[in-house]
Amino acid sequence: METAITHNIKVTVTAVYQPDYSRPLRSEFVFAYQIRIDNLGKRPLQLLSRYWLIWDSNGSQREVEGEGVVGQQPVLYAGDFHEYVSACPLQSDIGYMQGYYVMRYLDGEEEEVKVIVPRFRLQTPFKNN
Incomplete structure (x- = not known):
């Protein structure tokens, strides 16, 4: 589990390998991730968009x-x-994801902020590093 707090917004991520959807002999590995976003502040806001950087240990990045x-x-x-x-x-x-959300406060100000999603590891349970 990884956690980051930005602008009073807490983002917690947990990732789990999905063997039923993966095909290791074809180099296809699927990971599920659960994200919880907590508003620890006093201002209401809306999540508008997301950005992900996904790195794969084969050297690819998207x-x-x-x-x-x-x-x-x-x-x-x-x-x-x-x-x-x-x-x-x-x-x-094995790989990782990281990124951010763009969120907008809804209290009369049109202020947008980037909320960090912490880097989290995607790793099969049979991989030991």
Whole structure:
């Protein structure tokens, strides 16, 4: 589990290898990750978009950008949280993801902030480093 706090927004990530969806002999490894976003501050805000940097130990790297998370742009009031689960395929049995969310405060100011998603490891349980 990895955690980061930016602008009073806490992001916690847990990643798990998905053997039922993976095909190691074809170099296809699927990882699920659960993210919890907690608004520790007093200002309401909305998650607008996401950015991911995904690194695979075979040397490939890709960037993913898009609106919201899993089709949603949740609003978080003071003390609220939002959780979701998504997945990431890799071509090797180890890698990582990191990124950020762009969020906008909803209290009359049109201020947007970047909220860090901490770097988290994607690793099969049978890989020992």
